[in-house]
Amino acid sequence: MKAIIYRDNGDPDVLRLVDRDLPTPGPGEVRVRIAVSGINPTDWKARSGASGPKRFPEVTPHLDGAGTIDAVGEGVDRSRVGQRVWLFLAAAGRPTGTAAEFTVVPAERAVELPGEAGFDVGASLGVPALTAHRALTVAEDGPRRLGPGALDGKVVLAAGGAGAVGHAVIQLARWAGATVITTISGPEKARLATAAGAHHVINYREGDPAAEIREIAPDGVDIVAEVALGANLALDLAVLRTRGTISTYGNDGGKPVELDVMRNMVLNTRFQFVVLYTVGSEPLAAAVEDVAAAVRDGALPVGEEHGLPLVRFPLDRTADAHRAVESGAVGKVLVDVTP
Structure with missing residues (x-):
């Protein structure tokens, strides 16, 4: 699979597009085929080292994204395979985020995305x-x-x-x-x-x-x-x-x-x-439930007509996407990963 990685903190040029083996979900985890990855200021701050040195030898960035579950680990309901989901805190405490064709996350960090909500909405939820x-x-x-x-x-x-x-x-x-x-x-x-x-x-x-x-x-x-x-x-x-x-x-x-x-x-x-990193499990779980309800009600649309322009980049231009966020691009910066 294609993935964006960095091995050293620094400017956007440390980001590289590489081939990596398909990850396997462990107990309590799901694997998601990422359609769209969302970038937040916390992502470039982690990459640059502004929020502290990286914790892993190699990091695939981005906390937020949306896609489809294609495999589940032990203890996860197999009926979730094929479910469209939005991801939050994908790279929190883990080396692999959503800037890749596939990522593995704890099952609770993959939240069902209602049929009427597109992947752009899903990738724009999470941190914001x-x-x-x-x-x-x-x-x-x-x-x-x-x-x-x-x-x-x-x-x-x-x-x-x-x-x-x-x-x-x-x-x-x-x-x-x-x-x-x-x-x-x-x-x-x-x-x-x-x-x-x-x-x-x-x-x-x-x-x-x-x-x-x-x-x-x-x-x-x-x-x-x-x-x-x-x-x-x-x-x-x-x-x-x-x-x-x-x-x-x-x-x-x-x-x-x-x-x-x-x-x-x-x-x-x-x-x-x-x-969000230190908010605690109960407030975070409550927020996830309420945000999911708001999405079902159609209360969180995105796009220019809804007040949040979408600025898009392909996966191989993730470095440019980071530059856009750092320079204060108005709207939500998204990376298109797979169709």
Whole structure:
């Protein structure tokens, strides 16, 4: 089979297309013929060494993807052979991710993909959708699970609504009944955030964004899903309601975070930092179940018309796909692996 590998951390040029033996699923595992592999910032950070040195002599990257189960290991229901699935955390703690024609994962990391959902949707779930779910379910007085009506009466602010996680925050929050506000940097991203389903779109580079948000939510925002905490903290605190929650899954731009302790004490601010690797098995399993339900309801579509443009590369151009993600390509970068 064809696979992308790297043996040393570094820039995208360390990625190589090679031939490898077909992997065999072990007990509790499934083998998936990958149709589409999805790339996230965490993938290039792992490749570059920014998130720490690699743990295996050879690594096939990418956490997310979608395809068809073609073999199962001992203890896995054989009826799953032929099942269309989406994969999450495929390369977490393992040397082989989805940038290959076949990969092997624990059976629970391969989730059935409904017939009406294509492989592009499946490959775009994983990290973005599960991160968004966690961000929306950590408020002290909010739900631990998402579904229609779970966020009725709540106001959610999705920072950076044109990004992959921001896009998933908008879709999941709207599916769950929240009023969704998002901040963006220009008219093109505003168009995408509106297409994703945001009720209100605010350009944070113009006018008084805090006043605009407060006009929409006079009592303040219940949950902020934040991608750039250092840059956006002042705005977040200006619009957060008392006992509101700031769920942080990134610090784009790298601006240092400075906390006014007294101000946050008075607000009773709840800060929750989010990363899937250490979130714990119960929250992760709940997120997978709820995201799967949202997919069945048609609540997580992708593509330009749904606010998440798809940027595609063939497997032999995976290095170019990594460059696109690193350079901030708008939308979701996908690698087409097999037809």
